[in-house]
Amino acid sequence: MTEHEDILRRDPRAEWIARNRLHPLHQAMTQVSAVVRGPSGLIRKNPHQVGFIGPNGMKRIDRLVGNGQATAGAKRRSVASQEVILPLHQVVEPNAYIMVVPDMAGGRLTAQDKDILGLAHELAKQRKAVNADENLAVVAVCFGESKETQFDEAGVDRLVHLSAAEYEGFAPEQRLQALLQLETRYQPKHWLFPDSVHGGTDLASRLAVKLDERPAAQAWQVSIDTTTCRAASGSQDIQRDTPRILMLLEECGQAIDETRHEVLPLALQVEFASEVRLEDKGLIAVDPNAVPLAEAEFILSAGNGIHNWQQFHDCAALLGATEGASRVAVDDGFMPRMRQVGASGTWVTARVYVAVGISGAIQHMQGIGQCDKIVAINTDAGCDMVKRADLAVIADSEEVLAQLCRLAEQHTGKTLQQNEASSEVSHVA
Numbered sequence: 001m002t003e004h005e006d007i008l009r010r011d012p013r014a015e016w017i018a019r020n021r022l023h024p025l026h027q028a029m030t031q032v033s034a035v036v037r038g039p040s041g042l043i044r045k046n047p048h049q050v051g052f053i054g055p056n057g058m059k060r061i062d063r064l065v066g067n068g069q070a071t072a073g074a075k076r077r078s079v080a081s082q083e084v085i086l087p088l089h090q091v092v093e094p095n096a097y098i099m100v101v102p103d104m105a106g107g108r109l110t111a112q113d114k115d116i117l118g119l120a121h122e123l124a125k126q127r128k129a130v131n132a133d134e135n136l137a138v139v140a141v142c143f144g145e146s147k148e149t150q151f152d153e154a155g156v157d158r159l160v161h162l163s164a165a166e167y168e169g170f171a172p173e174q175r176l177q178a179l180l181q182l183e184t185r186y187q188p189k190h191w192l193f194p195d196s197v198h199g200g201t202d203l204a205s206r207l208a209v210k211l212d213e214r215p216a217a218q219a220w221q222v223s224i225d226t227t228t229c230r231a232a233s234g235s236q237d238i239q240r241d242t243p244r245i246l247m248l249l250e251e252c253g254q255a256i257d258e259t260r261h262e263v264l265p266l267a268l269q270v271e272f273a274s275e276v277r278l279e280d281k282g283l284i285a286v287d288p289n290a291v292p293l294a295e296a297e298f299i300l301s302a303g304n305g306i307h308n309w310q311q312f313h314d315c316a317a318l319l320g321a322t323e324g325a326s327r328v329a330v331d332d333g334f335m336p337r338m339r340q341v342g343a344s345g346t347w348v349t350a351r352v353y354v355a356v357g358i359s360g361a362i363q364h365m366q367g368i369g370q371c372d373k374i375v376a377i378n379t380d381a382g383c384d385m386v387k388r389a390d391l392a393v394i395a396d397s398e399e400v401l402a403q404l405c406r407l408a409e410q411h412t413g414k415t416l417q418q419n420e421a422s423s424e425v426s427h428v429a
Contacts, residue, residue, distance in 0.1 A: 089259040091157045094137035098124055099188040101179070102140060103198040105351070107147035109154055110372075112194045112250045117155040119222060119253025120192055126224045127189065136189070139266055141182065143167040143175055151263045155256035158266040172199070173278055176206045178270045183211065185268070188244075195219070195247035204247045215245035220252050288322045293339065296322035299350045301341055304328045305357015305378060305397050312356070315401045318408035324348065326358045342367035357397045360385030377401075 017023045098120045102113035109117075117138060124136035137157040142148075144167050151159060160182065166174045182188070193204035195218055208215040221228035227242045230249065288296070300316045301324035302309075316323050325335035327342060341348055342364040353371040358364060360376075360383055368374060376389035377400050386392045393400055 086153070086258065086260040089155075089157070089261050091135060091137040091262070094135050094157070096127075096134045096136045097139050097158070097186050097188040098136060098190045098192065099139050099141055099179075099182065099186075100192045101200065101203060102142065103194050103196055103200050104142055104144070104146065104148070105198050107145050109148050109150075110194070110198075111255070112196060112248075114154050114255040115251055115253045116192050116194060116248050117253075118255045119248065120190070121155055121256060122253055123190060123222065123224055130224065134189075138261075139186075139188070141179070143171075143178075144169075152260040153256065155259075155261055156263045157261050159263050160266045160268050162268070162270065170199075170278070172202060172206060174270075175203055176210065178268065179203070179207050180210060181270055182268060183207075190242075191245045193245070193247050195249055201247055204245055208245045211245070213245050214243055215247060216240065216243050217247045218249055219246050220249040222246060222248070222252060288316070288320055291322050293322060293324060293341065293346045293348060296324075296348065297351045298322065299324045299341070299348060299352070300354045300356065301325060301358060302329050302335065302356050303358030304332075305359075306334070308398050308401075309334055311398060311401050311405075315405050315408075318405050318412075321354070322350075324353075326364055327361070355385050355389070356401065358385050359383040360388060 017025050020026055100113075100116055100120050102116065103110055104113065117140070120138040124138060127134050127136060138155060139158040139160060140151065140154075140156040141160045141162070143162050145163065146161060148154075162175075162178055167178075179191075191204070191207060194200035195204075201217070204215055207213075216222075216227045216229055218230035218234075219227050220230060222242060224242055226239050227246065229238045229240070230236075231238045288298070293299070298319070298321045300312075300319060300321035302312050303326040306312050306329065313323070315321075323335070323339055324341040324346075325339045327340055327344060329335045330337055330340045330345070337345075340346065342361070343366040344363050345367060347367045347370070349370040350368075351372045352375065353368050353373070354375045354377065355368075356377045358376070359378070359380065365384060365388060373391075374385075374389045376383075376385045376392045377395070377397050378386055378392070379394065379396060380386065381392075381394045386394070
C-alpha cells in the first residue's frame with residue numbers, strides 16, 4: 001500500500017446531486033453522504049440537515065456536533081422526543097397571584113395569549129428574586145366556551161373558567177363583575193391583558209376605571225420596575241413605572257415551551273350586584289366583500305387553478321368569506337385589482353386564509369405571512385403554498401369547493417338564494 005492509496009477521492013457526480021435539490025436522487029444522496037462540497041471543492045453545511053426535534057416538537061440546532069453527526073442522530077432524537085415528558089412546574093400553597101385574562105379567540109389560546117403567559121412567569125421570577133416570601137402562581141381567567149387542551153404546556157398554574165351563558169358573546173359588564181370579585185378575593189400583584197381588538201383592551205380599560213389604576217397600553221417590554229410602551233403610532237417608545245394593569249402587545253415575552261404546569265382549578269362564585277345594561281343581540285349580517293381585505297378575518301382566495309368562477313363566488317358567499325385572488329387571476333381579468341393579495345397587492349392578517357389553486361409565488365407568500373391558519377387546496381403536492389399551509393387538501397379545486405358548498409348549506413340550513421336575499425336586506429338596511 002502506498003501512502004496515496006487511503007486518500008479520499010471526490011465524486012463530482014455525487015457532489016452535484018447533493019447540491020441539486022430537484023434531482024430525484026438528492027434526498028438519498030444527502031442521507032448517505034455526510035460531507036457536501038460546493039463547486040469550488042470546499043465543504044459546505046446543509047442547513048436543512050442541521051438540528052434535531054426537541055421535546056416540545058420544535059426543531060433545535062445542535063452546534064456541538066458536525067453536520068453529519070447531527071443528521072445521523074436526528075432520527076434517533078426525534079423518536080425519543082415523543083417519549084419525553086416535560087418537567088412539572090408546581091406551585092404549592094401560593095400566597096400571591098398574577099392574573100392573565102387571555103382573548104381565547106375561537107375558544108383557544110392565541111400566540112399573543114401564550115406570550116403573555118410567558119411574561120407572567122418572568123415577572124413571577126423577578127418578584128421571587130426580590131422577595132423570597134412570595135410564592136406566586138399564574139392564573140388564567142377564561143370566559144365562555146373553551147376548546148383549549150394545552151393549558152399545562154402554555155404555563156397556567158391555576159385556572160378560573162367561567163363558562164356560564166352570561167359570559168358568552170359580548171358581555172363586558174358580567175366579565176367585569178367577575179374580575180372585580182377576583183380582585184377582592186385574591187388581590188393579584190398584576191393584571192395582564194392582550195392589547196387587541198378581541199376584547200382585551202376594552203375589558204382592561206373598564207377594570208382600570210373601577211380600580212382607579214393608570215394602566216399601561218401598547219406595552220412590549222416589561223419588568224417589575226419599568227415598562228416600555230409604544231407611542232405615536234409605534235414610532236416612539238415611552239418608559240414608565242410598571243403598573244398593576246398591563247395591556248400587552250404580541251411578542252412581549254417568550255412563550256413557555258420547556259415545562260408543563262398543574263392547571264389546578266381556582267373556585268369563584270360570581271354574584272351579580274347590578275342589572276346588566278348591555279345586551280348582546282348577535283352579529284349584524286354584512287356582505288363579506290364589503291370588509292376591506294386588510295381587515296378581513298376569513299379569506300377565500302383564488303388562483304390560476306380556478307376554472308369555475310361562478311362556483312368560487314357561490315362558495316365564498318355560503319362560507320361568509322371575503323374574496324381574494326393571486327396576481328395571475330387579477331392579471332387575467334377574473335378578479336378586480338382591489339382583491340389582489342401579496343406584496344404587490346394587499347398584505348392580509350386573516351385568522352383563516354384558504355388558498356384555492358394558488359401555487360405560492362414569493363410575493364404572495366409575503367402578503368400572507370401574518371395569517372394565523374392557512375389552508376391550501378391544490379393538485380400539486382410539492383408547491384410552495386402546500387409546504388407553507390397548516391392544512392393541505394390535494395384534490396381538484398372544483399370538487400372540493402362543491403363539497404364545501406354542500407357542507408355550508410347543511411350547517412347553516414340556508415341555500416345560496418336565501419343567503420343572497422338576507423345580504424341584500426342587510427345592505428339596504
